[in-house]
Amino acid sequence: MRKIIPLFLITILLVHPVWAASPKPGDSAPDFSLTAITGGKHTLSDLKGKVVLVGMFHICVPCMNQAMEFEKVRMSLKTDKLVILGINTSGDSKKAVEDYLAGFPKSVKFPYLLDPDQTVHKAYTQRDMPTVLIIDSKGILRARSPSVGADQLVPYLKKLL
Numbered sequence: 001m002r003k004i005i006p007l008f009l010i011t012i013l014l015v016h017p018v019w020a021a022s023p024k025p026g027d028s029a030p031d032f033s034l035t036a037i038t039g040g041k042h043t044l045s046d047l048k049g050k051v052v053l054v055g056m057f058h059i060c061v062p063c064m065n066q067a068m069e070f071e072k073v074r075m076s077l078k079t080d081k082l083v084i085l086g087i088n089t090s091g092d093s094k095k096a097v098e099d100y101l102a103g104f105p106k107s108v109k110f111p112y113l114l115d116p117d118q119t120v121h122k123a124y125t126q127r128d129m130p131t132v133l134i135i136d137s138k139g140i141l142r143a144r145s146p147s148v149g150a151d152q153l154v155p156y157l158k159k160l161l
Contacts, residue, residue: 022124022125022127023123023124023125023141023144024141024144025141025142025143025144026140026141026142027140027141028139028140028141029044029052029133029135029139029140029141030044030123030124031043031044031045032044032115032119032120032123034087034113034114034115034119034120035113035114036111036112036113036114037094037097037098037101037112037113037114038111038112040111042085042111042113044135044139045139047083047135048137048138048139049137050080050081050082050083050137051081051082051083051134051135051136051137051157051160051161052082052083052084052085052133052134052135053070053073053082053083053084053085053132053133053134053153053157054084054085054086054087054132054133054134054135055067055070055084055085055086055087055130055131055132055133056087056089056120056121056124056126056130056131056132056133057086057087057088057089057129057130058088058089058090058092058129058130059088059090059092059096059097059100060129060130062129062130062147063129063130064100064103064104065147066130066132066147066148067086067104067108067112068104068105068106069147069148069149069150069153070084070086070108070110070150070153071106071108071109071110072150072154073150073153073154073157074109074110076150076154077154077157077158077161079161081137081161082157082161084110084111085110085111085112085113086108086110086111086112086113087112087113087114087115087120088112088113088114088115089115089118089120089121089126090118090121091115091116091117091118091121092114093116094114097112097114124144128145128146128147129146130146130147131144131145131146132144132145132146132147132148132153134153134156134157134160136160137160142160143156
């Protein structure tokens with residue numbers, strides 16, 4: 001037991017700086033500039049003045065389910081003050097992401113971005129799969145959560161719009 005406690009403390013001290021660097025609600029959202037799977041660059045700082053709903057996704061069923069929830073949000077909140085972005089944060093190839101998206105029960109109508117260098121994954125210290133971010137019109141991270149349904153997202157987003 002005595003050997004476990006020092007090992008545990010060393011592990012906490014080594015891991016803590018990584019977790020501490022993760023942006024938290026109330027922090028400025030780290031900027032990013034990525035290309036959509038269909039082409040076109042999307043830069044977070046260019047979206048100031050709009051609320052941004054971001055899905056940090058990999059190629060997995062929970063991420064597909066979250067993307068379907070984002071589609072419900074998109075259909076419920078038809079406003080130009082909201083931007084919805086999906087980001088493949090695992091660095092998968094364009095072909096792999098296209099194949100993955102082709103298997104969705106419904107196609108997504110929001111931009112799905114590629115992050116080949118995993119810059120967003122690193123900047124936001126992604127731990128959960130998927131991760132949902134809500135960034136307000138001033139570029140402040142307001143919420144960070146694992147999977148969340150449209151029934152919870154819509155009322156929260158309405159307050160920010």
